[in-house]
Amino acid sequence: MNLVSYEDALASYDPVMGLEVHVELGTKTKMFCGCSTELGAEPNSQTCPTCLGLPGSLPVVNAIGVESAVKIGLALNCEIAEWCRFARKNYFYPDMPKNFQTSQYDEPIAFNGYLDVQLEDGSTFRVEIERAHMEEDTGKSSHVGGATGRIHGATHSLLDYNRAGIPLIEIVTKPIVGAGERAPEVAKAYVAELRELIKALGVSEARMDKGQMRCDVNLSLRPNGTETFGTRSETKNVNSLRSVERAARFEIQRHATVLTDGGTIVQETRHFHEEDGSTTSGRIKDNAEDYRYFPEPDLVPIAPARAWVEELRAGLPELPRVRRARLQAEWGLSDKDMQSVLNAGAVEPILETIAAGAPADQARKWWMGELARRANETGTELSEQPITPAQVARVTALVAEGKLNDKLARQVIEAVLAGEGEPDEVVEKRGLAVVSDDSALGAAVDQAIADNEAIAAKIRDGKVAAVGALVGAVMKATRGQADAARVKDLILERLGVEGQ
Amino acid sequence: MTELIRYTAAETASAIAKGEVSAVEVAQAHLDRIDAVDKKVNAFLHVDTEGALKAARAVDEKRAKGEELGPLAGVPLALKDVFTTEGIPTTCGSKILEGWIPPYDATLTSRLKDAGVVILGKTNMDEFAMGSSTENSAYGPTGNPWDLSRIPGGSGGGSAAALAAFEAPLAIGTDTGGSIRQPGAVTGTVGVKPTYGSVSRYGLVAFSSSLDQGGPCARTVLDAALLHEAIAGHDPLDSTSIDAPVPAVVEAAKLRDVRGMRIGVVKEFAGEGYQTGVMQRFNESVELLRELGAEVVEVSCPSFTLALPAYYLIAPSECSSNLARFDAMRYGLRVGDDGSRSAEEVTALTREAGFGDEVKRRIILGTYALSSGYYDAYYGSAQKVRTLISRDFDAAFAGVDVLVSPTTPTTAFPIGERADDPMAMYLADLCTIPSNLAGNAAMSLPVGLAPEDNLPVGLQIIAPAMADDRLYRVGGAVEAALNDKWGHTLLEEAPAL
Numbered sequence A: 001m002n003l004v005s006y007e008d009a010l011a012s013y014d015p016v017m018g019l020e021v022h023v024e025l026g027t028k029t030k031m032f033c034g035c036s037t038e039l040g041a042e043p044n045s046q047t048c049p050t051c052l053g054l055p056g057s058l059p060v061v062n063a064i065g066v067e068s069a070v071k072i073g074l075a076l077n078c079e080i081a082e083w084c085r086f087a088r089k090n091y092f093y094p095d096m097p098k099n100f101q102t103s104q105y106d107e108p109i110a111f112n113g114y115l116d117v118q119l120e121d122g123s124t125f126r127v128e129i130e131r132a133h134m135e136e137d138t139g140k141s142s143h144v145g146g147a148t149g150r151i152h153g154a155t156h157s158l159l160d161y162n163r164a165g166i167p168l169i170e171i172v173t174k175p176i177v178g179a180g181e182r183a184p185e186v187a188k189a190y191v192a193e194l195r196e197l198i199k200a201l202g203v204s205e206a207r208m209d210k211g212q213m214r215c216d217v218n219l220s221l222r223p224n225g226t227e228t229f230g231t232r233s234e235t236k237n238v239n240s241l242r243s244v245e246r247a248a249r250f251e252i253q254r255h256a257t258v259l260t261d262g263g264t265i266v267q268e269t270r271h272f273h274e275e276d277g278s279t280t281s282g283r284i285k286d287n288a289e290d291y292r293y294f295p296e297p298d299l300v301p302i303a304p305a306r307a308w309v310e311e312l313r314a315g316l317p318e319l320p321r322v323r324r325a326r327l328q329a330e331w332g333l334s335d336k337d338m339q340s341v342l343n344a345g346a347v348e349p350i351l352e353t354i355a356a357g358a359p360a361d362q363a364r365k366w367w368m369g370e371l372a373r374r375a376n377e378t379g380t381e382l383s384e385q386p387i388t389p390a391q392v393a394r395v396t397a398l399v400a401e402g403k404l405n406d407k408l409a410r411q412v413i414e415a416v417l418a419g420e421g422e423p424d425e426v427v428e429k430r431g432l433a434v435v436s437d438d439s440a441l442g443a444a445v446d447q448a449i450a451d452n453e454a455i456a457a458k459i460r461d462g463k464v465a466a467v468g469a470l471v472g473a474v475m476k477a478t479r480g481q482a483d484a485a486r487v488k489d490l491i492l493e494r495l496g497v498e499g500q
Numbered sequence B: 001m002t003e004l005i006r007y008t009a010a011e012t013a014s015a016i017a018k019g020e021v022s023a024v025e026v027a028q029a030h031l032d033r034i035d036a037v038d039k040k041v042n043a044f045l046h047v048d049t050e051g052a053l054k055a056a057r058a059v060d061e062k063r064a065k066g067e068e069l070g071p072l073a074g075v076p077l078a079l080k081d082v083f084t085t086e087g088i089p090t091t092c093g094s095k096i097l098e099g100w101i102p103p104y105d106a107t108l109t110s111r112l113k114d115a116g117v118v119i120l121g122k123t124n125m126d127e128f129a130m131g132s133s134t135e136n137s138a139y140g141p142t143g144n145p146w147d148l149s150r151i152p153g154g155s156g157g158g159s160a161a162a163l164a165a166f167e168a169p170l171a172i173g174t175d176t177g178g179s180i181r182q183p184g185a186v187t188g189t190v191g192v193k194p195t196y197g198s199v200s201r202y203g204l205v206a207f208s209s210s211l212d213q214g215g216p217c218a219r220t221v222l223d224a225a226l227l228h229e230a231i232a233g234h235d236p237l238d239s240t241s242i243d244a245p246v247p248a249v250v251e252a253a254k255l256r257d258v259r260g261m262r263i264g265v266v267k268e269f270a271g272e273g274y275q276t277g278v279m280q281r282f283n284e285s286v287e288l289l290r291e292l293g294a295e296v297v298e299v300s301c302p303s304f305t306l307a308l309p310a311y312y313l314i315a316p317s318e319c320s321s322n323l324a325r326f327d328a329m330r331y332g333l334r335v336g337d338d339g340s341r342s343a344e345e346v347t348a349l350t351r352e353a354g355f356g357d358e359v360k361r362r363i364i365l366g367t368y369a370l371s372s373g374y375y376d377a378y379y380g381s382a383q384k385v386r387t388l389i390s391r392d393f394d395a396a397f398a399g400v401d402v403l404v405s406p407t408t409p410t411t412a413f414p415i416g417e418r419a420d421d422p423m424a425m426y427l428a429d430l431c432t433i434p435s436n437l438a439g440n441a442a443m444s445l446p447v448g449l450a451p452e453d454n455l456p457v458g459l460q461i462i463a464p465a466m467a468d469d470r471l472y473r474v475g476g477a478v479e480a481a482l483n484d485k486w487g488h489t490l491l492e493e494a495p496a497l
């Protein structure tokens, strides 16, 4: 299918988005039983009658799960229900032990909120929140024997119920309208901001790569200037920030292509493909799909006491927006520079590098320079680079100690990225240490002065700026392994000129 | 030794505690009785001879060591096959759970074990507790010991029949719409549905979660009270379990004094469909209460006429969701898994073969009632009726201490008579359903035989939630007065098996 270009799509249509994000809470135990939530255990080793849905078993609500949900609701500026219930969402799937999911339906614990997100140009976009509700995760199916790993073509399926019953918070936005061509950017910025928020609250690590945070992108188009929403598609489990943006972008183009051809959009779920950023058809969601929700009779209603809610509100940690403003002030950055740091995803790496002992400006210099460039070139996240903040901090320390100069430091960073080991090992192995022995340097300086008498004379006459040429000659002679500042001092000393 | 099986639970426990008889002797006497009569009665689906004797030995050893025994230590009990029992089959009367051995004990099961009660085995029931005759069991009907061609009530017909056949002095039932009380009434035994939330449902295989309530079955009011105390009380594993002290039911059962109590006769539970002999014995009971010093008034609960239709929306709705887990994936029956079929096909074939007609009927009914577009009209309306019924109870209990009615409109009907007429079958629970919808406490106790068929008639007593002790106070007084009048208990009139 030849897609209409993004620009052409936006010239005719206005995108309307809805984002549904599932966050796995970091509670020690599951939502309705005492089983561990630890990842990576032997399949089905973290199960009990309740999370296996054995006949006769009953759920008991995890109080920390409720507390986490209220915290998320408060941080999203939501109202917290004075009284709410769980509901059963009835549908059949082998990875759901009871064949219903204990969730919330028309009585969510938190509703009517908003989250302000910052876009790359520094402007703010308000995403309105419909609701945040509690539910349980399903087990995990793996389909074996087929080529694709999907159920189609598989010879059999394996079920792991360790994940069944892990607490989830589902956060649903109201329809996001008015973002126009920036819709994909808004989607990415929203998920990014939400992730920061969840992490700041300490309720989940919100690692998208580990499935702790999963995003569904619902999208529809309407002709520019019209009000009625079009038919939407639901792209499921888009599991990185970049993918969220790409999925929204692809769906805008795909919808526009179908609509421009005079076709109609089918209400369906779609799968996102990381390889080429496309989506393909999943399950048709016609109106016959009916979850037969009803209040969960095995659980009593939850009525969060107002005093407790206020206590939680008062105890909320510094939220990402506030924190960003504080860091900007602390680091003395302009709005534009701070925005670049944010866009590069460099806040956490910089902070961790500072925490490992580096000066703020040095930490920022490395992450925003060399490393950001590399992330950009390889299309990866800054935090995914194969170098740790501690390693970056060590390089800055070597520079501060005069053991490396800027140029050598760059080489050390590259070597660490290439997997050659710790910074000190690289310096050792490659023999990159600055030539700091003054007698060896002195010889090189004397040689440079001798070779460039005319320049030396100018410097003696007071044209100190000309010293650069001599420094260059010394650096060349020492293959860059000298400390340029020290070289300059030595030259000026030899020529009897006071440094400026 | 035959006499041992005629002991009450209280007498049995006392004889064991005094060393007059060993728990093993008591258990063996009951196992022998089961061996002798259960082929005819079919009260048990599974007899755990080994487990029962082991539990009895443990009680005897405890006694030998001089350790203190609980009030029911060594007393045999028949457990409805709807509570999970670790290592012992639990079928719920259904083919779909054939061969399933639960890996865990229900809270009720462990409480019984902790109390030193000797569990003889698991009793027959209507499949998943859906029915009023035990004819819906996948393992054949149970006979009523008063007349083996008649139903023993349901769904807990096996438990009630085991008591009436002297196969056990105690039994456990569950009551979702009358499944403890109606079998009690038609077998001449005592059955109590405690306040909803007072006996843990953890390990009770759910039919209708908001209505299901486990409770005691016995041959005397005092025995029921002793069992009630052993099984009731807060359980952190059941979120709907009430965290409050259990009312003093044993004390109330011994009081035998109703002077000054106000008793309300529910006007709506009379008239067409009520058997003459049932109403006769009921009216005599009311007169007896008056003679014993209670004040009797007539009360009206107009919403009760809506209870049956509301129940048949709420219970099937919940069951349609509760029974969804029986999909052949993890336990129980699996049909058609020959490698050529999808999971969906195997599930469909298993459910087709594993569920009986009544279960399928209710799953379909409930699925329909919860469907979008119908939810408000059916499930939603039924919940409103539920509220109205609770209000009727509240209004009534503002003026009286307990309500009374016949437990069931008729005596035991012949096996097969209503099997093809679900509506007629549903009417058996007409008087018992309102208490399930409201979540309060109710008891049925025998008050004589209907003259026209010489079959037992039950008196229903209803008390407000968490006032279960009033049931025992009234029931204990009525039972004592009737036994005095007859010179023996009603069950002694039952024909020999």
Ligand SMILES: [Zn+2]
Pocket (backbone or CB within 6 Å): A030, A033, A034, A035, A046, A047, A048, A049, A050, A051, A052, A165
């Ligand atoms: Zn579990």
